[in-house]
Amino acid sequence: MFQKILIANRGEIAVRIIRACREMGIGTVAVYSEADKDALHAQLADESICIGKAQAKDSYLNMERILSATVASGADAIHPGFGFLSENSKFAELCRKCSIAFIGPSPEVIQKMGNKSEARNTMTMAGVPVIPGTKEAVMDAKCGKELAKRIGYPVMVKAALGGGGKGMRVVRNEDEFEVNFNNAQLEAVNGFADGTMYIEKYIENPRHIEFQILADNYGNVIHLGERDCSIQRRHQKLIEEAPSAALDDGLRDKMGSTAVKAAKAAGYTNAGTIEFLLDKDKNFYFMEINTRIQVEHGITELVTGIDLIKEQIKIACGERLAYTQDDVKVQGHAVEVRINAEDADKGFAPCPGNIVAMHIPGGNGVRIDSAVYGGYTIPPFYDSMIMKVMAYDHTREAAIAKLKGALGEIVLDGPVTNLDFQYSILENKKFLSGEIDTDFIHNEYGL
Numbered sequence: 103m104f105q106k107i108l109i110a111n112r113g114e115i116a117v118r119i120i121r122a123c124r125e126m127g128i129g130t131v132a133v134y135s136e137a138d139k140d141a142l143h144a145q146l147a148d149e150s151i152c153i154g155k156a157q158a159k160d161s162y163l164n165m166e167r168i169l170s171a172t173v174a175s176g177a178d179a180i181h182p183g184f185g186f187l188s189e190n191s192k193f194a195e196l197c198r199k200c201s202i203a204f205i206g207p208s209p210e211v212i213q214k215m216g217n218k219s220e221a222r223n224t225m226t227m228a229g230v231p232v233i234p235g236t237k238e239a240v241m242d243a244k245c246g247k248e249l250a251k252r253i254g255y256p257v258m259v260k261a262a263l264g265g266g267g268k269g270m271r272v273v274r275n276e277d278e279f280e281v282n283f284n285n286a287q288l289e290a291v292n293g294f295a296d297g298t299m300y301i302e303k304y305i306e307n308p309r310h311i312e313f314q315i316l317a318d319n320y321g322n323v324i325h326l327g328e329r330d331c332s333i334q335r336r337h338q339k340l341i342e343e344a345p346s347a348a349l350d351d352g353l354r355d356k357m358g359s360t361a362v363k364a365a366k367a368a369g370y371t372n373a374g375t376i377e378f379l380l381d382k383d384k385n386f387y388f389m390e391i392n393t394r395i396q397v398e399h400g401i402t403e404l405v406t407g408i409d410l411i412k413e414q415i416k417i418a419c420g421e422r423l424a425y426t427q428d429d430v431k432v433q434g435h436a437v438e439v440r441i442n443a444e445d446a447d448k449g450f451a452p453c454p455g456n457i458v459a460m461h462i463p464g465g466n467g468v469r470i471d472s473a474v475y476g477g478y479t480i481p482p483f484y485d486s487m488i489m490k491v492m493a494y495d496h497t498r499e500a501a502i503a504k505l506k507g508a509l510g511e512i513v514l515d516g517p518v519t520n521l522d523f524q525y526s527i528l529e530n531k532k533f534l535s536g537e538i539d540t541d542f543i544h545n546e547y548g549l
Contacts, residue, residue, distance in 0.1 A: 103127055103419055104179045106201065107487060108172045109143065111183030111421050112162060114473045114490065115395070116143035119181050122411035131175040133168060136163035137481040142473040150176055156483045162186045165193050165448045172202055178273040179203035179418060181411075185485065188394040189216055206420040207372050207393050215368055215391040219300045225388045228367030230360055233379065233387040235302025244281040246301055247399050250279055253303050259283050261290030262298040263408035267337030269293060272304050305387065308379040310334065312392075313361035315374050316413055323365045323425045325376075326406050327432040328400055333527065335450070335543045340520075341527060342398040347536035348351045348380060357386055360522065362427075364388060373399075373414045397490070400471055404494040410456050411475040435501040436494045439509065439524045442486040446523035451547075453518040454482040463511035466502055467494040480517055496538070502528055 107130035109116045116132060120143060123130045132147030137156035144150040152169040154161035161167070163186055172180055180202055182188035188206065191213035197204040206212070215221045219239055222232050234253055239262060240246045250257045250273065259282060261269025269283040269290035283299065288348070291297045310331045317323040330346035331339045349357065361376035368391060376391040399410045408425065417423070444450045462475040472489035474480065480488065493505035506528050512521060527533055530546060543549050 104392070104415065106131060106148075106175065106177040107181055107205070107415070108133065108168070108177040109147070109181050109183065110168050111161070111188075112138055112141060112143055112484065113487065114471045115183040115185075115397075117124060117146060117473045118471055119183060119411055122148050122409060122415070126412060126415065128415070129177075131172050131177050134163070135483075137483055140478065140483065142478075151175065156481065157489060158186065158483065158535065165196055168193075169196060169200055169202070171201065177202070177413065179205055179415075181205040181414070182394065184394050185216065186399055189392070191216065194330075203418050205372065205414050207370055207374065207538045210471045211369055211371070212393045212505060215370075215393050216263070217262050217298075218260060218390055219298070221390060222300075222302075222388070222477075224367055225364055227361060230364045230385065230388045233302045233305060233389070236300045236345050238300075239300045239303055241297065243280040243287075243529065246283050246299065246496075247279045248299050248339075249434050250500065251276065253301060255267075256306070257301050258304045259286045259299055259301055261294060262300055263294040263296045265289055269299075270337060275537075298303055301303060305379050305381050307408045307541050308340075308347065308381050309391075310377070310437040310540050311346055311349070311357065311386065312375045312377045312379050312396070313358055314396075314399070314410070315361055315365045315370070315376060316410075316417070316423060317370045317372065317374070318423045318424070318433050319371050319420060320422055323370070324423060324425060324427045325361045325364045326408060326430055327404050328354065328357065329396075329401060330538075331398065332538045332540050333533070333542055334540055335549055339398065339440070340524065340543070341439050342401060343435065343501075345432055345435065348384075353386075360386075360388075360446070360507075364391065364508070372417050373410050389493075391523070397440070397487075398438055399436045400469060400490060400492050401494075402493060404469065405432050405434055405438035408432060410412040412533075430453055433492055434496050435498045436497075437501045437505050438490055438491055439505065439528070440519050440520075441488045441512070441514075441524065443480050443488055443517040444486050445518045446520050448547040450520065452482065454480045454486070455517040456480075457516045459513060459515040461513035462489070463491070463508040465504075466527060467501075468492070469494070488514065488517075502534065
């Protein structure tokens with residue numbers, strides 16, 4: 103087992119990893135920027151190292167400084183968390199060259215699955231259903247327009263190396279194509295330094311269903327059930343739940359088996375997520391593989407009892423999976439909301455600032471993942487998430503009721519948050535009935 107792990111991240115995921123390592127008897131090293139000198143993760147770790155200025159490019163995205171901190175601290179592994187360098191194949195390769203274990207898949211798999219066009223081709227070869235679309239890179243609007251006409255409108259223009267809703271546009275007719283393609287490509291270049299695009303058929307009103315997988319280095323792959331991530335705004339997830347109300351046992355088994363097939367086709371190891379779109383007729387299509395731990399991993403832990411961070415560490419250390427597919431039992435229901443420092447009435451603009459007073463809820467079946475505290479100042483340089491609030495109970499209805507109760511207890515004086523907006527979703531009749539899809543927020547709130 104590893105003796106010491108450096109966490110190349112910040113915020114609640116860094117705190118989450120530190121806690122798992124502590125339970126496993128593994129030493130931890132936190133890295134932090136100058137803006138994060140008072141951050142919780144820097145206080146909780148066994149060691150903390152400042153790696154640069156506030157801007158992420160000078161700190162959390164600076165590979166050389168992170169690797170130097172790892173060597174200097176004597177850590178034998180790096181956990182990248184999510185975001186930042188977690189899906190950067192170059193960083194994973196540098197870890198390998200420095201004889202530092204990277205807690206995630208191999209650099210080859212990250213690169214292969216990070217390119218959405220190549221990932222689609224891999225899945226097609228493996229017999230995994232994919233959305234009709236281009237197989238080769240699309241670099242200019244003129245070529246893209248011809249291909250879109252063949253596919254049939256509406257289409258989705260996507261950045262090959264995109265993510266988090268960036269570099270994506272829905273185009274409903276030929277007249278709209280050029281401006282949307284160019285805008286998406288510009289966003290891709292600015293966000294990912296790559297203007298490679300691809301085009302696929304746009305599935306109207308789908309659900310976003312993702313399957314959590316675990317895969318060791320010996321060919322053993324299992325899934326831990328699904329999460330429904332359909333409640334999202336501009337491809338940014340707001341509320342997730344596990345399991346999905348849209349799947350019966352037969353469809354769940356079919357999609358789960360397909361997720362395992364997809365992971366095997368990619369040569370995947372460690373924890374990852376196979377993402378699907380599910381249409382109104384219960385047809386499902388591969389969308390992408392997220393080659394990291396997910397923000398919403400906690401609800402899978404609640405319904406399965408399996409600690410995903412610990413499993414990541416064990417797999418990276420060379421252990422075999424301790425579970426078979428038959429060992430995985432999904433029981434009850436869990437729902438998560440993301441509480442962010444942002445103003446829903448002003449286009450969800452980020453609202454960093456000082457937390458004057460704070461009270462977080464507790465109780466049976468309530469889980470809070472957070473890295474903030476009373477008196478902490480949320481910096482303006484990073485993601486605006488304050489906490490993830492999760493509730494678990496025997497049924498979906500009971501879990502939602504428990505989550506509403508937990509949100510009602512929260513006190514966050516200081517920054518503007520999306521707390522009231524999230525609460526309104528939990529009271530929405532369509533949400534309560536389970537009649538949701540990825541256009542829910544747009545249709546119900548006009549956002």
